[in-house]
Amino acid sequence: MHVVVTGSSGRLGRSVVAGLLAHGHRVTGLDRAPAAPDGPAPGAVAETYAEHHLDLRDAAALDALLAELRPDAVVHLAAIAVPFSAPELEILGTNTALAYTVCAAADRAGIARTLVASSPTVLGYTLPAWRPRSLPLDEAHPIAPAHAYALSKAVLEEEVRMFARTSPHVFGSFRPCYVISPEEWAGAPTQQGHTVLERLRDPALAAVSLFNYVDARDAADFVDVWLRADPAAIDGECFFVGAADALAVEPVASLWREHAPALGEAADALGPGAPVFSIAKAERMLGWRPTRTWRTELPNARAASATAPTSTSTSTQTKTKTPTQTPEERAARS
Numbered sequence: 001m002h003v004v005v006t007g008s009s010g011r012l013g014r015s016v017v018a019g020l021l022a023h024g025h026r027v028t029g030l031d032r033a034p035a036a037p038d039g040p041a042p043g044a045v046a047e048t049y050a051e052h053h054l055d056l057r058d059a060a061a062l063d064a065l066l067a068e069l070r071p072d073a074v075v076h077l078a079a080i081a082v083p084f085s086a087p088e089l090e091i092l093g094t095n096t097a098l099a100y101t102v103c104a105a106a107d108r109a110g111i112a113r114t115l116v117a118s119s120p121t122v123l124g125y126t127l128p129a130w131r132p133r134s135l136p137l138d139e140a141h142p143i144a145p146a147h148a149y150a151l152s153k154a155v156l157e158e159e160v161r162m163f164a165r166t167s168p169h170v171f172g173s174f175r176p177c178y179v180i181s182p183e184e185w186a187g188a189p190t191q192q193g194h195t196v197l198e199r200l201r202d203p204a205l206a207a208v209s210l211f212n213y214v215d216a217r218d219a220a221d222f223v224d225v226w227l228r229a230d231p232a233a234i235d236g237e238c239f240f241v242g243a244a245d246a247l248a249v250e251p252v253a254s255l256w257r258e259h260a261p262a263l264g265e266a267a268d269a270l271g272p273g274a275p276v277f278s279i280a281k282a283e284r285m286l287g288w289r290p291t292r293t294w295r296t297e298l299p300n301a302r303a304a305s306a307t308a309p310t311s312t313s314t315s316t317q318t319k320t321k322t323p324t325q326t327p328e329e330r331a332a333r334s
C-alpha cells in the first residue's frame with residue numbers, strides 16, 4: 001500500500017514511517033520541516049520512501065500533491081502537539097484547520113482511507129475537579145476538554161466522523177497515549193523533557209497523564225492493522241492506542257491516593273499492572289495488541305527505581321489551580 005504520512009518528521013511520525021516501511025508499505029512523508037536532524041526514519045530508502053515539505057494548511061498545494069501521488073491511504077499526524085506550546089487560539093485554529101484540510105483533500109482525491117491522530121486529553125483529566133465515570137477509561141467515556149489542545153482534538157474527532165458520514169471513503173481516528181520512541185527508551189528525553197526512567201522513578205510525572213503511554217512502534221503497528229482492517233470496523237470509529245500496562249513500577253491501585261486522587265476508589269479494582277486506559281476496543285475490533293512495555297524495554301527499571309531518591313514533586317492531579325501554577329504544569333501530555 002502507498003501511504004502518505006503527515007507530520008512524518010515528528011516524534012510519532014518517524015516511528016510510524018519506520019513501522020509502515022517495515023510492514024512493506026511505500027511511504028511518502030509530508031511535513032513543513034525536513035526529517036529530523038538525525039535523518040529520516042530507520043529503513044527509509046529512496047525506492048520506498050520520499051518526503052515533501054509544505055504547509056499542510058495550503059489546500060491547493062495539498063490537492064496538487066495528492067493528485068500526483070495518488071496514495072491508497074493518508075495517516076494524518078501533523079499538529080501543534082503540545083498543550084500550551086503556542087497561544088490557545090493558535091493551537092485550536094491550527095489543529096482543526098489542519099485536520100479539516102487534510103481530510104477534505106483526501107476526500108476530493110478519492111483516497112480510500114484516512115486515519116487522524118487525536119489524543120486521550122479529550123477526556124479532560126487535567127482538571128482537578130475531573131472525575132471518571134468508570135474505570136478503565138474507554139472510548140465510550142464522556143469527553144470534557146480542558147484546554148485548546150484537547151478541544152482541537154475533540155473537534156478533529158467530530159470532523160472525522162463528519163467525513164465518515166458524508167464521504168464514500170473511510171475516515172477514522174485514534175488516541176495515542178504518551179508516545180515513547182526507541183531513542184527515548186535508550187535515554188533520550190521524552191516529550192516532557194525528562195527520561196522514561198525518571199518518569200518511572202517519580203510517579204508524579206506519569207500521574208498527570210494517568211500513567212498512560214505507548215511504545216511508538218506499537219502505535220505504528222496499530223496504524224498498519226488499521227490500514228488493513230475491514231472498513232466496517234473502522235469507518236467513523238475512534239480507538240485508544242496505549243500499552244497493556246501502566247507506566248508505573250507500583251500498581252495504580254497503590255499510587256492513586258497520593259498521585260491521582262481524581263481516580264477515586266474505582267482504581268482499587270484495577271489489577272496489578274493494569275492501565276487506566278482500556279485498549280479492549282482495538283483488540284476486539286481490530287485484533288491489535290501492543291507487544292512492548294516498559295518491563296520489556298527497561299528490564300532493570302524496577303531495581304533502578306528502588307534505589308532512586310525519594311520524589312519531592314507533586315502531581316498536578318492533587319493541586320487546585322493557583323496563580324503560581326504555569327499552564328505547562330497544568331497540561332498533561334497525551
Ligand SMILES: NC(=O)c1ccc[n+]([C@@H]2O[C@H](COP(=O)([O-])OP(=O)(O)OC[C@H]3O[C@@H](n4cnc5c(N)ncnc54)[C@H](O)[C@@H]3O)[C@@H](O)[C@H]2O)c1
Nearest residue numbers: 007009010011012032055056077078079081117178179334
Ligand atoms: N507524542 C505523543 O505523546 C502524542 C500523544 C497523543 C497524541 N499525539 C498526536 O500525535 C501526532 C504526532 O505527535 P508528535 O508527538 O509526533 O508531534 P511532533 O510535534 O513531534 O510532530 C508534529 C509534526 O507536524 C509538523 N507540522 C505541524 N504543523 C504543520 C503544518 N502546518 N504543515 C506541515 N507540517 C506541520 C511538524 O513540523 C512536526 O514535524 C499529533 O497530532 C499529536 O497531537 C501525540
